[in-house]
Amino acid sequence: MNVLIDTHALLWIAGDEKQVSARAKGVFLNPRNELYFSIANLWEMAIKISIKKLNLGSTLDDFVDDHIVGNGIRLLPIKPSHVVRVATVPFIHRDPFDRLMIAQAMVENMRILSSDGRLDGYSVRRIW
Secondary structure (H helix, E strand, C coil), X not given: CEEEECHHHHHHHHCCCCCCCXXXXXXXXXXXXXXXXXXXXXXXXXXXXXXXXXXXXXXXXXXXXXXXXXXXXXXXXXXXXXXHHHCCCCCCCCCHHHHHHHHHHHHHCXXXXXXXXXXXXXXXXXXX
């Protein structure tokens, strides 16, 4: 199964946080699943680091190496088809990074690993 990981989900998994459900951990650890992290979400992290709303305890480069590359997670580029799809995504979620992630999941037929229940209002399958 192809799974797109939401920003908070990756941060919680990397930090071994108790908020991560057993199901989410199982999906993350299952080697049969193809895991993806959007460039949009990486961009979101960079912005939050620059405005001091996110502290990784390391550099973003090290986080990418340790937690994305190190876990075999593929970075999902932003394609024109993803951006075009945003125009038709219902305005349930107002966060532009999440809206792009939702559009990517729709276009690429991926499930989203996220605790965000607002995603249930979209035609994507959320895992948590």
